[in-house]
Amino acid sequence: MNTSRRNKICNLLLLVVLGLILYIFEKYGSEYQIRILNNMAIFITLAVSYNLVNGFCGLLHLGPNAFITIGAYTSALLTMSPAEKQMSFIIEPLIWPLSVVQVPFAVSLIAAGITATVFAFVISFPVFRVRGDYLAIVTLGFGEVVRVLCNAMQSVTNGPLGLKGLTPYTTLWWSWGVAVITVVVITKLVHSSYGRAIKAIREDETAAKAMGVDPFKHLLLAFLISSFFSGVAGGLLAHLITTISPTLFTFFLTFNLLIIIVVGGLGSISGSIIAAMLFAWGGEALRVVESPMNFGFFTIPGIPGMRMVLFSIILMVVIVFARRGIMGRSELSWDRFFAVLRLQTKS
C-alpha cells in the first residue's frame, strides 16, 4: 500500500474516532464536558487560522479579536428573529435591512465569515503598507476601533447593552465540523505552492520578491482566509455563550490566542491544535488555583486572577526559554508516526 493511500485511510479513521468520541459525549457527557469540548473546537479553529498569519507569514497580527467580534455580531444579528430584535433594541431601533431578515444558522455562519473577510480586505491596505511592529500596532488599533464602534453604533450593535438570548445553535457537531474544515483547508493551503511562497516571504521578503513572489498578494490572501475562519468561529462563539457585548472580545482574547500559538509553535498546525486543546482543558483545570484549597489543617484562600498570572508566566517562560514551543515548526504526520512505530517494533 503506498503511503498517500495509507495516510488517507488513517485520516478517515481519525475522523471516525473523533465522531465516535463526540457522539459518546453528546449522549452521555455532562453539560460542563460538552462546553469544554465546544471551547476546544472553537479555539482550534481560531488558533489554526491565527497561526496562518503569525506563524506561516511571520506577521505579528494582533487584531483577530476584531474579526471574531464582527463575525459574532453578524451571525447573531442574522439568526435573531425580527420580534427578538425589536425587544432587544430598546434605545435605538435596529437599522432597516437587518431588522427584518432572519436566516438559518449555517447561512449566518458563512455570512459572518464573509463580513469579517470584507472588513479584513478594507483594512489590508493600510495594514500591509507597514511591517513588523507597526503592523502589530495597527492591527491592535483596529481591534480597539471595532470595540469602540460596537459601543457607539447603537442602531447596529445595540451598544454596550449587547445582544442577549441568542439561540444556542452551536453543538459539538457544528463546532468540531468547522474545526475540521479549518484544519483541512489550512493544511492543504500551507502544503501547496502558495504555502511555500508565504514561508519564503517569512524567511526573506526581499529574496522572495526577487524570485517573483508578490508579497502583498500572498500575505493578503492568508490574512483574508484567516479572518474568514475567525469570523465563522466568532459566530459559533456567539451561539455558544448566547450573550454578546463589546466587552467580551477585548485584546484579552487575542492574548489567549497568542499564548496558544506560541506554546504550540509558531508555524505548526498540529502544535496549534494540541495547544488549543490543552488551553481549553487547562483553563478549566487551573480554576483550582482560584478556588480555596483546603489542606486539612490550613486553608489557602482562593486568589481571583491567579489563572491569568499563570498564563502570562507560561507565555513568557515559553518565549524566553523554549522559543519553539511544543512543536516548533514541524508537524505531526502519519509518516513520522509509522516511522517511530517501526523503530520500536524493531528494537
Added chain:
Amino acid sequence: MTINIFLQQVINGISLGSLYALVAIGYTMVYGILRLINFAHGDLLMVAAYTAIYAVTLFSLPWQVSFPLVMVLTGLFGILLDRVAYKPLREAPRISLLISAIGASFLLENLAIVLIGGVPKSFPRPDVFAKVIDLWGLRVQVLTVYMPLLTMALLLGLLYIVHRTKVGKAMRAASKDFETTRLMGINLDRIIAVTFFLGSSLAAAGGMMWAMKYPQVNPFMGVIPGLKAFIAAVLGGIGNIVGAVVGGFILGLGEILIVALFPQMAQYRDAFAFTVLILVLLFRPTGIMGEPITDKT
C-alpha cells in the same frame, strides 16, 4: 462656543498632550535602541501610581520626597523588566521579543490584580495641585498648568543627558548602529539599562500625573495611555525624542478639541488616535520628524 471655553479646552489639550509626551519618550528611546515596542511601558504608569500610593500612605512620606523616589524606583523596575523579559532575547527574532513584551504587560496587570486587587484605589493628590486659579479670566486647576511645565523641564533634562553627556552619546550611537557601537568597545548592556531607567522614570512621572488628573488607580490604568503614547511616538517619528513630544501634544490637543468642537463625536474619542495612526502610516510612514527607516536586522 465662547472663546473662553475654547481656550480652556486648549489648555486641557496641552496638559493631556504633555502626559502623552512624557510616556511617549520612553517608547521612543527604547525603540530607538532595541527596535522594540515595549508593550509593558504603559503598565509602568500603573506600577508608579501604586508605588506612590504606598509611599504616601503606608510609609507616610511627604509627596515632595515620595514622587521623585517613585521615579527612581520605577526606573530601576524598568531595568529589571529589561533583564527578565528582553535581555535573554537579544539575539532572537523580533517577533519573540514583541511577544515577550505583550506577556510582560499582561503579567504586570494580572500580578497587580492578584497582589492589590481589582478595585480602584484613590490617589492621594496633594492639595496644592487641586487648587483652581484664575488665569487671565480662565479658571484652571493648578495641575493642568503644572503638567506641561514639568514635562518641559524633564524634557530639557533628558535632552541634556542625550546630547551633552557621554552616556547620551553612546545612546545615540547605539540607536544608529547597534553592532558597530558594540565593536567600538561600548558596554551596550549598560546603555540599554540607562535607556530603560530614563524612559521608565519619565513614565513614572506621567503615571503619577495621570493618577492626579484621574484620581482612580486600577491595574489596567496604563493600557490606554500606553497605547496612545505609542501612537504619539509613531506620529512624531519613532526614535526621535522631540518628535515624541510633538506627537504627544498633537494627539492630546486633537483628542480634546475634536470632542469640544464636535460633541456628537465624543463616543468615538478613543478611536481618534488609531485613525490618526493609520493616516500617518499611510501618508508618512516614518512620522512627522522621523528619518527614513533603515532595516536593522
